Amino acid sequence: MSILVVEDHNATALILQALLRKLGFSDVDEAKDGPSALTKMREKEYELVISDWSMEPMTGYELLKEVRADRKLKKTRFIIVTATWNAANTQAAKESGVNAYIVKPFSAETLKAKINEAFAA
Known part of the structure; x- marks a missing residue:
């Protein structure tokens, strides 16, 4: 499976x-x-x-919306990762077509479960 990690912090990207x-x-x-x-x-x-939520100049949420609006990219499975849980953000991401949502920090087991969730949808 080909995976793209979108993360603006080097340490977090390496861990992921x-x-x-x-x-x-x-x-x-x-x-x-x-x-x-x-x-x-x-x-x-x-x-x-797998994209971080908080990035500049485009947030992970904005990236999600761009992906979902693109005819060739819209079926790509998409997981958003965030350091803070926010019900409004979670709802907005769901309405925009996110496949799964992960709150940092998380384990390999949680990541595996969320990947499975993304492909079950």
Whole structure:
């Protein structure tokens, strides 16, 4: 499975990639922000995007909306990761078509469960 991790903090991106490798995923790419993620997604087909919520200049939520509005990208499974749980944000993400939502910190087991949830939908 090809996975794109969208995370603007290097340490968090490295941890997330290590967790994915621990779970057996080897085709993992990284983007530092939403615009670069969109560029990568238009160059390569990803089965899953795991994106941080809080980024500049485009939030993970804004990236999700762009992905869902793009005819070629809209079926890509999408997980949003956030450091803070917020009911309004969770609802907005669900209404925009997020497949799963993870609150930091999380374990490999939680990540695996959320990946399974994303593909069960």
